[in-house]
Amino acid sequence: MAVSALRKSSTEYLQKCSKYLFAASRSFNSHLNNEQQEIRESVRLFVDEHLKPNASKLDLQGRFPFDQIKKLTDLGYMGACVDPEYGGLDLDYLSLAVAVEELSRGCASTGMVLSIHNFLYANLVNERGTPEQKELFLRDFTKGHVGCFALSEPEAGSDVANIKTTATRDGDYWILNGKKSWVTSAVEGSASVVFATFDPQLKHKGLVCFLVPFDLDGVFRGKKEPIMGVRAATACDLTLQEVRVPHGYLVGDVGEGFKIAMHQLDQARIGIAAHAVGIAQSALDTAINYAKERVAFGKSLTRLPSVTDRLSDMCIMIESARLLTYRAATHVCTKNSAMAKYVAGRNATAVADHCVQILGGRGLSTDYDAERHFRDARGTQIYGGVTDVQKRLVGHFLLKEHDAL
Numbered sequence: 001m002a003v004s005a006l007r008k009s010s011t012e013y014l015q016k017c018s019k020y021l022f023a024a025s026r027s028f029n030s031h032l033n034n035e036q037q038e039i040r041e042s043v044r045l046f047v048d049e050h051l052k053p054n055a056s057k058l059d060l061q062g063r064f065p066f067d068q069i070k071k072l073t074d075l076g077y078m079g080a081c082v083d084p085e086y087g088g089l090d091l092d093y094l095s096l097a098v099a100v101e102e103l104s105r106g107c108a109s110t111g112m113v114l115s116i117h118n119f120l121y122a123n124l125v126n127e128r129g130t131p132e133q134k135e136l137f138l139r140d141f142t143k144g145h146v147g148c149f150a151l152s153e154p155e156a157g158s159d160v161a162n163i164k165t166t167a168t169r170d171g172d173y174w175i176l177n178g179k180k181s182w183v184t185s186a187v188e189g190s191a192s193v194v195f196a197t198f199d200p201q202l203k204h205k206g207l208v209c210f211l212v213p214f215d216l217d218g219v220f221r222g223k224k225e226p227i228m229g230v231r232a233a234t235a236c237d238l239t240l241q242e243v244r245v246p247h248g249y250l251v252g253d254v255g256e257g258f259k260i261a262m263h264q265l266d267q268a269r270i271g272i273a274a275h276a277v278g279i280a281q282s283a284l285d286t287a288i289n290y291a292k293e294r295v296a297f298g299k300s301l302t303r304l305p306s307v308t309d310r311l312s313d314m315c316i317m318i319e320s321a322r323l324l325t326y327r328a329a330t331h332v333c334t335k336n337s338a339m340a341k342y343v344a345g346r347n348a349t350a351v352a353d354h355c356v357q358i359l360g361g362r363g364l365s366t367d368y369d370a371e372r373h374f375r376d377a378r379g380t381q382i383y384g385g386v387t388d389v390q391k392r393l394v395g396h397f398l399l400k401e402h403d404a405l
């Protein structure tokens with residue numbers, strides 16, 4: 001859908017729901033331009049209608065959000081930042097981050113699927129792909145096919161330069177052998193960005209990046225991993241056995257794989273930070289709604305200072321994470337992305353913990369949303385790069401800025 005059409009549909013939404021929007025607007029408008037605000041409002045309304053009512057059921061059943069992703073595809077969001085020539089909306093990263101935040105507020109799993117498809121797959125093909133690659137690996141992926149990013153391996157997660165999947169040149173082909181792990185959406189997806197090494201001795205300088213369709217001979221997808229949170233999203237192993245990949249599917253130059261992976265992770269961390277902010281916002285909404293209704297010691301929970309303190313902490317943590325996330329989306333660099341992910345992941349975990357506490361015993365019940373927010377929040381400190389490494393990255397670039405490495 002073109003941006004003008006998006007704007008038209010959001011204007012219609014705005015007219016229908018001005019009262020709701022006034023109540024729901026939050027304090028970041030001044031940093032979003034008109035188009036970004038309209039995207040936020042239209043996605044927010046979409047979420048309240050199509051995601052929020054189904055999130056708990058999808059989570060309990062561990063069922064991929066096919067219908068929701070189909071609707072988002074129809075709205076153009078599976079190619080949010082992609083060139084319109086290939087069916088995309090050509091939005092900026094901040095608009096995509098705002099959409100991911102809102103989607104994750106309604107259903108963390110749907111937000112994660114859309115975030116990874118865009119920030120780690122579609123944006124990479126859009127920005128780095130050749131015209132032939134875009135024809136094969138982008139056009140259909142803005143129209144319903146889901147794309148993945150396979151970097152992690154059973155023996156190498158944070159330690160990217162140590163990946164063991166091999167790429168051996170054979171004329172016009174490369175032969176891939178190895179095993180990838182935790183590939184989000186690979187169960188349902190159609191292709192993946194895959195990283196391998198052509199010479200393990202070279203460590204990060206030996207990495208290469210390919211686009212690999214899942215229907216090639218020798219590509220095997222494992223079973224869906226049973227996970228604690230974002231349970232409607234899927235992740236599985238990807239085994240590559242003598243997979244013959246045409247040289248034309250190589251992204252960038254031989255030896256450039258590490259640089260491509262790191263660059264893409266800078267983007268992905270904006271997406272995961274936005275996803276964490278959305279989960280945290282939902283936890284705060286859940287807590288406030290509950291606290292207003294629940295009576296203890298003759299008054300509503302909101303009249304208890306300790307509960308108000310918790311709600312204030314939650315608000316402060318969310319707003320600060322949101323600011324860092326939006327800043328990272330407008331000025332993309334490793335330090336900004338790492339800082340945003342570090343703060344947003346930790347804050348979402350702490351906010352969801354407060355939410356469980358405010359709901360008391362019901363905070364632990366699967367009949368209420370608090371425990372789902374708690375489980376969903378925790379993963380945001382792991383996938384896309386663990387919190388501990390984000391802190392190290394901030395330290396590295398801080399010292400570099402001060403010529404102190």
Ligand SMILES: Cc1cc2nc3c(=O)[nH]c(=O)nc-3n(C[C@H](O)[C@H](O)[C@H](O)COP(=O)(O)OP(=O)(O)OC[C@H]3O[C@@H](n4cnc5c(N)ncnc54)[C@H](O)[C@@H]3O)c2cc1C
Nearest residue numbers: 149150151152157158182183184235383384385386388389
């Ligand atoms: C739900 C889910 C979805 C995922 N999706 C994808 C995907 O689509 N594509 C993909 O490629 N991967 C994906 N991953 C993998 C994810 O990115 C890795 O799990 C993550 O990068 C951490 O790697 P690891 O699990 O091997 O942990 P390790 O690297 O073994 O780290 C374990 C712990 O050791 C410590 N540690 C390790 N190294 C350092 C360091 N240098 N400095 C400080 N502390 C350190 C930290 O405390 C860390 O938490 C996904 C994972 C999950 C759970």
